[in-house]
Amino acid sequence: MAKKTREVRVPALRRADDVRLSGLAPTGAGTVEIEGLEVVVPGALPGDRAAFDWRPPMPGGRRGLAEGEVRILEKSPLRGASPLERCAKAGRCGGCPMACLRYDAEIELKWRQLLKDELAAAGFDADALCTEPLQQPEAARTGFRNKAVLYPCRESAPNGRGRFGFFRAGTHEVVPAEDCPLAPAWMHEAARIGASLMDTPAAGEEDLFAPYDESSGTGSVRALLMREGAPAAGATRGERLVTLVLRERPSEAAVARIRSAFAALPLEHLSFNVHPNPGNAVLGFEEGATHVIEGREAIETTLEGLSFEVRPETFLQVNTPQTPRLYERAFSLLELSPEDGFLDLYSGIGTITLLGAKRARRALGIEIVAPSVACAEVNARRNGIQNARFLCGPVESVLASDAFRAEAAASRFTKAIVDPAYKGLASGVAQALAAIGLERIVYVACGPKNFVRDAKCFAALGYRLVRVEAVDLFPGALHIEAVGLFVKEAGESDT
Template identity: 40%
Template structure:
């Protein structure tokens, strides 16, 4: 902890202090945290622009009554972290997508583990065994993402297609390519940008609610490359005819147009048109094939996805006669991997299209020991329970917000020996761990898997065991 006396500077407001601080730990979203003593009280200081281990001089706006943290504005670096390195990305300062990019991989994993150790030290039942994070495969530090989302923007006569600057809706210069994505995606983005200019098509403006071109989504799989142009309405036939060869020059095999008429930050629209191919590609995970459409959820880190799922299944110790329940099952990735080991697998998913894709993927892979139900887990589980189904193991892979409040109680009422929880949000996992503990299930093992190097995010596989 930083602890020393300080005087108010004449150039700051009475509520500010100039302090020398050392960033000690990672906070949420990659912000770094320092601690200091002010007037006998411990103050938590968020230090944007720093990395763990940096010592800086900062003007600290002291927290107002009821606030939990102060904000420090760095005025100079006194000593930089020994874990720092030169950024391998020229756009990192503007893009903001990789806030830890100037830390070595070893330092990143060390601070991520420390973050988890502190987070889980206070949960009921005591901290679990937290294993060392599984790093990226040796030698792979770029080109591993299978998805890119790019935005159109036009201002002062300049048109751009790229990623947003940190904390804004403005495209950062130089982000039409990203070192984390394969090279073909940069080629496709460049081809589409030139096509958009040559075609004379307008760019969507959120402020005026006018314009045509909104964004571009690129996905890669084992069978091909998929490009989805997001627009506010249909594009002219002549323009679409020129779009296809432009994208084929980058090796794209399937092209779709997603038409989004509603305002707001673009996501996929309400209508879709297939311009080339099937409008979908195939992804291979641990020897199984899955259909991937523009809207399909799939882990974006190609080499680490099988590592994540294989780790979860290994921790579960599945036997051939087991019944396994897979909640938030999506297009059936985990369910079908489990079906190769278990006797019967039941998947539950809220998105109807994903449920249909899961069923098709089961047929595609010749797995007949699965069934899938559509609906919220908290509504489908009681029906499964009423049928007398008693799974030996339950898998959950929820969104970042974690489980709905009633779900842990329904799961534990079914009496499984083991619950495997795949978490993209460790804070929600810690909250849910307390609920499981109150219901007689202890979190005994936590295995972090680094799916998002250079960011503060860490995926975790947690194992809960029923108390004896």
């Protein structure tokens, strides 16, 4: 019997001859309301007047989308003097959709749309709670990233040059960007050197460094990872690490070429990582996947006079100048004193735990990534900190474990910082924290929407949100970090 097929009608294109955009989509594209629908207009920004064709969403969809040429009739006053002022690749490489805007306009938009509107929609008094965002200092608006991951491509044959860049938003198409302005100059040089390894070889020469092609599973080079530590006291620069990620173990000849290519660059640590499995993970994580060519598999960085070991696969805030300012705000709101037992959830390599241990009686960090916990333990020892412990595992399970109960009995936790990944707290975590009876909780959030969801949960558990600060850690991107302070309401048993 012939199968019945249901015809899906694609809505017909419509024309917008002259509309002024007012909002921003999560991709950083401008949006406008037409016929009661939100229409996303790639290439246009809030404040632009534009003409374009657009298509309503398919049944069940929420947003319409502009298609074809978007003609800007009048530029938004929020744009910089030139749309390419802050980066020649803005809006194309997928990294910094907001870099066409003036920085003050970018901050205002992100702060309002990502944080204040979300808080207000959830019933919080956003104007009373939110303080002016802490902006990236002007002198540090370029070259501030301490980590970059670039992906490979090769220009067309016959003499195609190798290139490194970022994926165009929503695709696997690489936009070459060795000279990303967010990365320091030495990373530009490292990216050019790495890219030159992938130049099409001369006839008869072996192609040792072809870019990896996920669809066919062929090629070798998957990514270039670069990291830099903050300089130690008295040093003029931080330690530098380059890791070339390859699909398979390279030959001796290939390793020799990597070594000699990077020899001209002042670099402490050079390695390659073997990552044979399909998928989006940057590094291969199997035991022994990383092979050191020079130096070590880790760099050292510093924060508030403490020294931290960071491995390629462990988390570290990427914005070197803003990170101490973010932590300063978090600790200032938390008001730790030497009597406090301090809990740090989602503790990474122990940065916040150890900074807290200096201020509190005892500190405990909880983190899921085992190499991060191993770094955190090394970091406690190398800084001579003896009042900090770490537990490894998902926060949601560790909080219910006997090991945690034993720590809680010894530490009598009074204050906590939670710094989860974008998705926020797992279900049950806010309840577990409330059950401990903490006086103050500071929530450091890279996902403001999920922060607001969790704030409602804390409010229902008797924790009042008393302040929300925003710190810009991601100039050019549609992201802003929020720092929220929750204070336990005085209940009947407390009065």
